[in-house]
Amino acid sequence: xxxxxxISKDFDINENLxxxxxxDAMVEAFAYLVDNDFPKLIQILYKADVDQHKLKxxxxxxxxxxxxxxxxxxxxxxxxxxxxxxxxxxx
Numbered sequence: 001x002x003x004x005x006x007i008s009k010d011f012d013i014n015e016n017l018x019x020x021x022x023x024d025a026m027v028e029a030f031a032y033l034v035d036n037d038f039p040k041l042i043q044i045l046y047k048a049d050v051d052q053h054k055l056k057x058x059x060x061x062x063x064x065x066x067x068x069x070x071x072x073x074x075x076x077x078x079x080x081x082x083x084x085x086x087x088x089x090x091x
Contacts, residue, residue, distance in 0.1 A: 002083065003022070003076070003079055003080055003083050004017065004022065006079045006082060006083065007022070007026070007076075007079055010044050010047065010048065011025070011026070011029055013025055022076070023072060023073070023076060026072035026075060026076060027066070027068050027069050027072045028068075029072075030067075030068040030071045030072045030075070031066065031068035034067060034068055034071070041071075044075075045071070045075065048075055048078050048079060049078060049082075050074050050075055050078045051074075051078075054074070055070075055071065055074050058070050058074060059071075
């Protein structure tokens with residue numbers, strides 16, 4: 001299972017994106033959700049199992065990044081961890 005495959009379950013994204021393009025797409029998607037569909041944002045983060053306390057702390061302490069960037073980075077990091085766990089236990 002690849003990172004893009006996991007993320008494409010929550011978002012309609014191109015499967016040929018580089019990691020930087022993926023991050024940019026996620027920042028854009030989370031910026032939209034923050035402004036326009038907060039319940040869906042919460043649902044996606046909950047489903048992805050992003051630690052809400054850690055995310056809240058990051059949002060309060062990270063400077064020089066928008067909230068959408070902080071959320072996107074936390075979401076991608078969580079999904080990467082899932083991929084690593086899946087690889088580790090699928091052998």
